[in-house]
Amino acid sequence: MIDYLxxxxxxxxxxxxxxxxxxxxxxxxxxNKSQSSSLIAGGLYNPVILKRFSEVWQxxxxxxxxxxxxxxxxxxxxxxxxxxxxxxxxxxxIEEQNNWxxxxxxxxxxxxxxxxxxxxxxxxxxxxxxxxxxLQTGYVDTKLLVETYKNYLSENKLLIQETFDYHSIKFHDxxxxxxxxxxxxxxxxxxxGLHANPYFNYLPLDGTKGELFIIKAPKLKLDVIIxxxxxxLPLGNGLFKVGATYNWQDKTSFPTDEGKSELLxxxxxxxxxxxxxxxxxxxxxxxxxxxKPLIGTHHKFSRLHILNGLGTxxxxxxxxxAIHLFDSIEHQKQLDKAIDIKRYxxxx
Ligand SMILES: Cc1cc2nc3c(=O)[nH]c(=O)nc-3n(C[C@H](O)[C@H](O)[C@H](O)COP(=O)(O)OP(=O)(O)OC[C@H]3O[C@@H](n4cnc5c(N)ncnc54)[C@H](O)[C@@H]3O)c2cc1C
Numbered sequence: 001m002i003d004y005l006x007x008x009x010x011x012x013x014x015x016x017x018x019x020x021x022x023x024x025x026x027x028x029x030x031x032n033k034s035q036s037s038s039l040i041a042g043g044l045y046n047p048v049i050l051k052r053f054s055e056v057w058q059x060x061x062x063x064x065x066x067x068x069x070x071x072x073x074x075x076x077x078x079x080x081x082x083x084x085x086x087x088x089x090x091x092x093x094i095e096e097q098n099n100w101x102x103x104x105x106x107x108x109x110x111x112x113x114x115x116x117x118x119x120x121x122x123x124x125x126x127x128x129x130x131x132x133x134x135l136q137t138g139y140v141d142t143k144l145l146v147e148t149y150k151n152y153l154s155e156n157k158l159l160i161q162e163t164f165d166y167h168s169i170k171f172h173d174x175x176x177x178x179x180x181x182x183x184x185x186x187x188x189x190x191x192x193g194l195h196a197n198p199y200f201n202y203l204p205l206d207g208t209k210g211e212l213f214i215i216k217a218p219k220l221k222l223d224v225i226i227x228x229x230x231x232x233l234p235l236g237n238g239l240f241k242v243g244a245t246y247n248w249q250d251k252t253s254f255p256t257d258e259g260k261s262e263l264l265x266x267x268x269x270x271x272x273x274x275x276x277x278x279x280x281x282x283x284x285x286x287x288x289x290x291x292k293p294l295i296g297t298h299h300k301f302s303r304l305h306i307l308n309g310l311g312t313x314x315x316x317x318x319x320x321x322a323i324h325l326f327d328s329i330e331h332q333k334q335l336d337k338a339i340d341i342k343r344y345x346x347x348x
Pocket of ligand 1: 007009010013030034039162163192193210244245282286307308311314315
């Protein structure tokens with residue numbers, strides 16, 4: 001008998017797997033490679049929603065958990081995934097500069113918005129109105145993290161590569177059986193794949209497709225992440241990750257010509273040097289209408305749980321949401337109403 005059978009090995013699944021292992025629980029993870037969100041994500045973490053100048057929900061707590069979580073994983077897997085580099089918001093006018101200073105007066109945002117305007121002239125970008133620097137930011141190399149974590153699971157015989165069959169769950173008093181596996185709990189972390197899950201697919205997971213590029217631009221010189229209508233993230237050797245688009249209609253994970261044109265137009269608004277597209281990716285972010293994660297336990301089957309709805313912020317949310325879910329299962333700690341799936345009870 002294992003403690004947790006986890007469905008999904010994206011950021012949500014591995015965050016829960018690692019939280020359980022750190023608490024001496026036994027796990028088994030199932031994944032079918034049907035979703036690509038965690039593998040292609042930009043990986044940025046940023047405590048401020050720059051479009052609306054508002055603080056990300058519980059940003060400070062999430063950053064603290066994130067720091068410790070990825071640091072431990074780096075040590076365990078012997079890889080570097082967490083890069084602490086500034087995110088600079090490019091200003092397009094004096095008015096935007098003024099709005100920055102007004103926002104930094106806000107008590108909640110003050111710890112995250114630098115008051116020093118960045119006047120650096122980055123080769124390849126024209127920015128006459130300079131930049132504002134967001135503090136406590138960076139990015140996680142999510143592809144390396146997820147792939148290395150899956151290798152670690154595989155080497156320890158903790159990963160099964162197959163599609164979870166929801167109709168094969170058998171319920172018993174003290175455990176659930178899934179084929180020949182006996183588990184105390186099942187945690188579903190399928191990202192947008194949640195729609196195939198008959199136990200939780202009443203939850204309003206909309207999904208927002210995103211596309212991004214890896215470009216080569218030898219003349220672009222950046223040691224920071226630039227954020228405007230797209231982000232430009234330096235990967236070294238003249239390579240940059242650039243993204244992302246937001247599409248609420250198309251729910252496939254294929255790159256499209258429409259996405260390509262949109263990204264090209266956005267890049268050309270900021271970058272004034274030559275570049276070449278090296279790769280083009282797409283994935284569906286597991287977004288929720290109220291922009292909050294979907295965490296909790298099934299109303300009828302108390303051994304089935306969900307960790308989903310990480311939306312556009314899987315890197316920051318994954319580790320803390322995994323701890324919240326774990327504490328609610330193991331220590332009956334009440335979940336914050338904002339993230340608890342109980343808020344959608346009427347939709348069942
Ligand atoms: C273009 C783009 C850019 C992004 N940029 C950022 C960013 O800069 N910063 C950030 O924090 N977030 C970003 N995100 C969002 C981030 O990727 C997500 O929040 C996160 O990856 C969600 O993780 P997840 O584990 O819930 O879902 P997923 O990554 O989709 O993982 C779900 C896993 O479950 C598996 N699965 C599903 N159904 C089944 C089944 N029935 N049986 C077995 N396995 C199953 C899938 O194969 C998959 O491996 C971006 C997303 C996109 C698309």
